[in-house]
Amino acid sequence: MTVEHADRGPLDRDELARLVAGDIPRKSFVNLGIGQPTAVADHFGPDSDVVLHTENGMLGMGPMAHGDDVDPDLVNAGKIPVTELPGAAYFDHALSFAMMRGGHLDVCVLGAFQVAADGTLANWHTGAPDAIPAVGGAMDLAVGAKDVFVMMSLFDRNGTPKLVPECAYPVTGLRCVSRVYTDRAVFHLTGDGVRVTETFGTTLAELRARLDVPLL
Amino acid sequence: MTVEHADRGPLDRDELARLVAGDIPRKSFVNLGIGQPTAVADHFGPDSDVVLHTENGMLGMGPMAHGDDVDPDLVNAGKIPVTELPGAAYFDHALSFAMMRGGHLDVCVLGAFQVAADGTLANWHTGAPDAIPAVGGAMDLAVGAKDVFVMMSLFDRNGTPKLVPECAYPVTGLRCVSRVYTDRAVFHLTGDGVRVTETFGTTLAELRARLDVPLL
Amino acid sequence: MVEIAPDTDAAVRGIADGSTVLIGGFGAAGQPYALIDALRRGGAGDLTVVNNNAGNGTTGLAALLATGRVRRIICSFPRQVDSFVFEELYRAGRIELEVAPQGNLAERIRAAGAGIGAFYTPTGAGTMLAEGKETRVIGGREHVLEYPIHADVALIRAHTADHAGNLVYRKTGRNFGPIMATAARLTVAEVTRVVPVGGIDPEAVVTPGIFVDRVVVTP
């Protein structure tokens, strides 16, 4: 069942972040990827009890630090100074990645270059011959989080869809993404195929016409 | 070069423990096996700076606890109440066995049923069909400690040598023992063969006659 | 956020027949006696239990074994001076025993929690305990391939919990607790006390709350 919001424009970044935050269950342990997903943190309600994990060794990460609160020993995965919430814990990289790889995080939210209909993710490498590859913790999150949500624009600048039958970019992980949140629609990648739950400024019929991916 | 103390009897248990303690370099990190090796702890000098490891999660283990000092949460590998020295550290089993298996302990001292001339150790299982096997940390120490010292009587009750060409008992580890301290002699197991460094109440010639192992 | 259970029966509710249960402790130190008793009262059967030992005396794990509801035990050292309950069951063929080197036991539990599919270790190579296992020579040394021990439940004893589920332990009572907490779908900790969120120094947390599902205070 698709809810179509055709009488409005696509979501802006803030609306998209709020949408993702609203879909994350209370009390979840969550890792937010660097870039756009970081903004999701601003939209958890005061009673969400969501606990943020940062792969450089912390649970209970608070908002970004400013002014006198900046501490060079307290940064997030993007090396941005952050703060500590009550109940936080610090640990080393072995335990931090054990959390990620051992299936202990409820949700991670990642950006992407492309997502394939089967959930295969490409978000670490453009494949350009002169690009310097840099993967960080993306492959660990992709295989390890219970749910991998992707946040991205549905089309690139040229209007080419980023939800694709098969990734053209080097992949980060196979069949790992469960949901794709975009400015135009929300996609649930199920074992049976791709289900569109909501559209924004477009319709399911229009999406069917523009995407090479069969939509349930 | 063998030093022969033929004009005395074999070492008693206390003398043997003192001999082993005296051969452990200052500032070593040491694990003493349960049983006879435990007594080695009583013979380190006040300036030895030897740090004792117990595989149930502690460095800086002190002497056995008595009376009011007994704490059920502070025991050694033999489940005997012990004490804590200044500079001690507690850790979990993963890190404790990382120390043992990762080659961080300088010396461990183990008892044995048999040691083969190539350093293969048998000390965990009699091989009797009705015996309940129990290995504990013996196999981890055997493969992991930089030096594995064995402390045992040289002959069993029937006068059969326990330093043998090949172990008849189920083995604990292959080619892992570097020295064998016995009541009758000290053996260094080198790549070239077995060297006798000292004898007690016997002679090298006598040992050559009684052991099936060639002695350098 | 962790659930603070009102009593030990509530803390172990829902443990099904056929479960694999990790039980912390090294001898008596860190053994979650109250949770084991509750598991025993709960009546679940056909259990696989993982512990360093196989019970001693007549309480705790030994009392659980005595019910006959443990089908199989995985441990490193079942033979103690007072492990007569286990020994009787074993000799009567009423319990299966898998003996593992203690370091392999610890590393296999850690591997389950850390998402490792299998690992090669030199421990046990060339011994009875490697019989039937895959081996490979790495760096000139024979290694044995060991697989993780995933569990349905972990019952552990810690010292203090906060309401975020963070745990600290006490002395050598720590032992298997931190790794077992990571390796089970349901982790239950009995503790001496629960403090408010913020009551444990974030630098001193040993088991972060993400690994803990239920906490219960026991004496």
Place this chain on the structure above:
Amino acid sequence: MVEIAPDTDAAVRGIADGSTVLIGGFGAAGQPYALIDALRRGGAGDLTVVNNNAGNGTTGLAALLATGRVRRIICSFPRQVDSFVFEELYRAGRIELEVAPQGNLAERIRAAGAGIGAFYTPTGAGTMLAEGKETRVIGGREHVLEYPIHADVALIRAHTADHAGNLVYRKTGRNFGPIMATAARLTVAEVTRVVPVGGIDPEAVVTPGIFVDRVVVTP
């Protein structure tokens, strides 16, 4: 007992050409700037460096790279906004790069310290970073075989040491320090302060002194 070095030059003495050097830190947090500077002054060359990143700005690891004495770097994320020193060397073909998923990097370092010969992980399966590596399906899932990273030297930053070499860290400055300390033949820690034996709570020790060879106090 650990050696308390009088200065950073003494702390890094004896590091030979051709060494593999683990360097702690995640960006600036936990980066042992003073030890890296001393390593640079010491003049050892043909180095392999292992760090999460490949240096940023012009100080610390970036300054070491700029000398041209690092032949090869193993890291997870070489590309940062200010990693221009590395980028120039890389594009000029003057430094070799091995990129590893961050979790594999951490686990491979831990494996070296823990005596694990190799391990299977699903991370990276089916990607470019698994090309040429052995794979195996375990539990229906493809895993990649990864080998430990053993090192000659680890340079790390901690917060406080005691005279037994026990270390505690500060906030996210902890990161790779505890595992790197276990994986090198020589581990050197720069710290803010050294306290007498007994000055660190045994329950709060993160890196036990057995893993630490030299400590030096830096501002």
